[in-house]
Each structure stands twice: as structure tokens, then as C-alpha cells.
């Protein structure tokens with residue numbers, strides 16, 4: 001396929017992930033969205049502005065012996081602070097997941113697999129039980145082997161609304177700066193992490209594992225002064 005060129009400055013756009021829908025031009029910071037055969041200019045994007053973050057586009061890491069590369073990222077803001085979500089291009093699928101996310105919040109690192117679609121939860125309050133269909137529990141159970149000890153009711157333990165305040169690189173969807181994302185964390189056993197992002201017709205269930213920075217054996221990190 002011919003490379004896509006930035007409609008704003010003419011530079012070659014990076015679309016290394018076949019799951020990427022949008023990308024931010026490295027040169028002029030225009031947000032560009034890919035359709036079937038053409039591309040659309042969505043305007044200029046602010047940078048992530050996180051000079052103290054060692055993770056960057058091109059950082060390599062490992063999860064359960066599968067290598068990955070950071071292809072893009074989003075910065076999310078809520079009233080208590082912010083966090084980052086990095087879009088990962090996997091060297092090979094992990095448990096039928098073609099891509100993954102690395103959520104970085106206050107020194108905590110969560111590796112999350114491609115989300116599964118679940119019906120919209122009936123209640124959006126802390127303490128409410130989220131009905132996770134059996135086949136999805138099975139899927140998560142097979143992958144998590146041991147992390148998911150029982151099939152207790154999944155209860156909402158934390159809920160927050162966040163807006164996106166910056167993008168970099170490629171993303172598997174077209175980011176909408178004006179959209180508020182409502183995200184709930186579900187109670188789970190051990191290191192298993194279950195997160196639900198609420199939607200109108202359906203919701204996305206993200207599942208994965210909490211790990212330490214060292215576990216990912218990162219390479220090509222950004223050099224931080226004073227580290």
C-alpha cells in the first residue's frame with residue numbers, strides 16, 4: 001500500500017499497526033483519521049507534555065515472552081489527576097488479542113488485552129453488580145488461569161469520568177477530545193484487573209494484569225534528566 005501523506009504538511013504518516021485508525025503527524029502534530037482508502041484531517045493536537053515520563057513511541061517491552069512496541073498514547077484527565085494509556089503493537093497475538101494497552105497511573109502499570117464487548121451495565125454506581133456474560137468469564141478464566149479464583153459477582157469498586165487531553169502516535173480509533181469517558185473498575189481477585197468502559201449500545205470490558213515497571217524489560221526509553 002502507498003504510504004499515507006499528511007494532508008497538512010505532506011510528511012509520510014506512520015501507520016505501522018494494521019489496527020491503527022488515527023495517527024498524529026510527527027512533524028506538524030495534525031490528527032489524521034484513516035478511512036478505507038482516504039484520510040481525513042481532524043486538526044491539530046496538543047502534545048502529551050510529559051517530560052518526566054520514560055515511555056515514548058517506539059519503546060519496546062515484553063509481556064509473557066511476547067514483545068511489543070508502543071505505537072501511540074493518550075493522556076486522560078479527571079478531577080484528581082491524569083494517567084496515560086499506551087497503544088501497543090504486539091509481535092504476535094496474545095490470547096487471541098491482536099493489540100493491547102498499557103495503562104500507566106501513579107507508578108502502577110496495567111497490561112490490558114483487546115477489550116471484549118458486553119451489554120451495557122444496568123447500574124453505574126459503586127457497589128452495583130455488573131453482569132458479565134458466562135462465555136466472557138470463560139474466556140477471561142482460560143487466560144487468567146489462577147488470577148480469577150472464582151466467579152463471584154463482579155462489583156463496581158471505583159468509577160470515574162475522564163476526558164482526553166492529549167494524543168501521540170497511532171490509535172485504534174479516532175479520538176474525540178469532547179467525549180467524556182466513564183470507566184469503572186471491578187472487584188477482582190489477585191492481580192487480575194477488570195475495567196469497564198461504558199457505552200450507549202454496548203460496553204467494553206478490558207482485562208489484564210497489574211505488573212511492575214521492571215517486569216516489562218523496557219528498551220528504548222526516553223532519557224530523563226536526573227535519572
Ligand SMILES: [Zn+2]
Pocket residue numbers: 006007008009010011025026027028029030
Ligand atoms: Zn503533518
